[in-house]
Amino acid sequence: MGSALILRLIAQRLALGVLLLFAVSVLIFAGTQILPGDVAQSILGQAATPQALENLRRELGLNDPAYIRYFRWLGGVLTGDFGTALSNRRDIAEALGGRLWNTLFLAGCAAVISVPLAILLGLLAVRYRNGVIDKAISGFALASTSLPEFFIGYLLILFFAVELQWFPASSTVFDTMSFGARLQAIALPAITLTLVVLAHMMRMTRAAILNVMQSAYIETAELKGLSAFDIIRRHAMPNAVAPIVNVVMLNLAYLIVGVVVVEVIFVYPGMGQYLVDHVSKRDVPVVQAVGLIFAAVYIGLNMIADIVAILANPRLRHPK
Amino acid sequence: MAEQPRKKVQEAARGTGTLLDIRNLRIEATVYPPGEDPKNVVIVDDVSLTVERGKVLGLIGESGAGKSTIGLSSMGYGRGGVRITGGEVVLNGRDILGDERGLRKLRGKEVCYVAQSAAAAFNPAHKLMRQVVEATLEHGVSSREEAEKRAVDLFRQLSLPDPENIGDRYPHQVSGGQLQRVMTAMALCSKPDLIVFDEPTTALDVTTQIDVLAAIKKAIRDTGVAALYITHDLAVVAQVSDDIMVLRHGKTVEWGDTRQIIEKPKQDYTKALVSVHAIDHEEHAPTPVPILTVDNVTASYGGGRVKVLRDVSVDIHPGQTLAVVGESGSGKSTLARAITGLLPPESGSITFDGRTLANRLADRPKEDLRQLQMIYQMADVAMNPRQTVGTIIGRPLEFYFGMRGAERNARVAELLDKIEMGKGFADRYPAELSGGQKQRVCIARALAAKPKLIICDEVTSALDPLVANGILKLLLELQAEEDVAYLFITHDLATVRAIADSIAVMYRGELVRYGPKGKVLTPPFDAYTDLLLSSVPEMEVGWLEKAISNRRMEAAGN
Incomplete structure (x- = not known):
């Protein structure tokens, strides 16, 4: 009975996510249509004759009504065809593949460092709350968040690439690179991202657990003679999972979607840089494709957070 | 070598003699009153007590x-930053x-x-x-297997249903009365020398309370554990304690064996506690025309899926009190929601002062709203904490009568006088008032509208007995002065005896017994009314055993 209810709730979340993604695709498409400028004009340049422009428009289907163009685009996307980039006439899906993988690799490395570290620091801050350790952790985390990522990035380059020469200043990666070399190449951007997202996750972990620590069952645990860390780990943590997962997912989304600046600083061939390059070239199909992928990542991760929150709730898992 | 004698002393101490010896205990806390500097208050002042092995000491007070x-x-x-600043707590000799x-x-x-x-x-x-x-595993008292076996034994001793499997359930899957017994089993599992019971039955329905009380008493007797039993209900503590200590404002008032405290209290305060609820209220005869008639009302939640009221019909007479009693989930408050229009009935009608009330609150004219007021259980949350008492009481005067300025202030002062508080309170905020004063302000707010009927939803349940008594007396006086009728919802039968003219007993959404107070409280009883009446603890040593053996029906919470 419980599992049927859970499955229904999860199915609802999934359906909602898909629906949302379609709504976002409409917004992205509409947004790029509103942008001033004409695709044909930007391909052919200022010197193009009216006849040539008209021919290209017909060829690209630009004269069709917007909704037909939307469904044509959507149909392509659903079959894995994002169209061709206007600027260099290359297949977008193909170019995206490698870049998406690079971005996910960088985000994954940053997540592997930052998520456990943030939760551990959050637990420590609760255990020694209002003491020196708590304040030191909070101070460090807040300082690292307050500094803009380009500043942290250049600072890291100055010390670790220029002075100490441990890591390269620009994170060039290529297909034939070994895993170890790849890790070394992305070490600095990964650390930069970690410092940016750490504080938020750590502070939220601390707040979520402290909130739970007010509960009567924490007093029960104290009166059983459990140690402070056992109380936090066994009794507070399981009830703080949902809010913590929520903030972790938001930050994971940021690691993938918000890396634009970091990728530019470290000249890393990921999605962010790809997007920035093509925005400046007014390459609408690429912007649409990247926007849609970012939206999918965002919605997907938030959906996971929702589903974890459902699964973490014993009242839903085990109804009366 | 040094281990040996100490162990012997401990073993000797475990047999008989003093288990807990608290000497000159002093406990302080820092409080932060609104708008004032933090100050130190003494919560416990020079209290000394001893508990012998296997004995139960009741701690009682408001x-x-x-x-x-x-x-x-x-x-x-120390809960919430409370500090033990003086005295000794000697347990097992240290x-x-x-x-x-x-x-x-x-x-x-x-x-x-x-x-x-x-x-x-x-x-x-x-x-x-x-x-x-x-806790048993944490302290290495026994292996997991043994501990679980002992837990199941304790579940059985505490008469929990399905003792072998109840441990596999989550807290939300078990009823309140059962959880209270599971918690008792949890306390007993590690074979402690002392258990502190902190109001373990206070939050339960009266019919459930008696079962839990009996289970706790039996468990204490069977395991030989000593206990501190904390409650504000003298009748409850009289059933389980060997000795009773009466406390007030952190000081000891009286300490003696149970029989002496109940039967021959020495101090005035103890005497007041023992004789609480001694309000004599003669019932009035029904008048020919009721002020409110509830006629065959049926109501449900979730669009008819969960029936919460079935075919309920009651009358309330002008200037009189109808008490609605029953355990939680019996539909008492739902009846109030139906009458106020918050839960439109599915069928049946409600007639008020000769006219039929619209089902939905939104369809009722202002005049209907004015004549039907409510007072709630939690006075704290029923008032806006950022408004002064004067604003709170003055609001209905503005809203219903358009009173302004001096006229309004004069009327507020008059109302404050009626609730025996004086006009000096008009500028105070709710946070500065005691629980009883807050409830008095809520009464004044209801009266300000000059209603013909006030619905009182468990208005004394959150208050200490003596304070609650004061509120009941006030309500009776106001009724005589203003000729207002009360629909009084409560689960406390002593309150019912003190205030009602007629009584409606509800059980699972249905009316099981209804009529004038004298008739309802006179045998022969139906099974449920009998259970309800016989479950109310009486201030008499040995009442519990008598009540349990005379019961005809099991409580629903079981």
């Missing part, structure tokens, strides 16, 4: 008397204060705690069994 604080001090625990590491070893092993609300005291994320045996 809220703020320091009962729970003293109880928790036996575990060296002073436990000031040794944080030692405290952790004794909590859950030598002393265990049973909280008022087991529903909040269990971790919602873990199965019951895991929590029940946790």
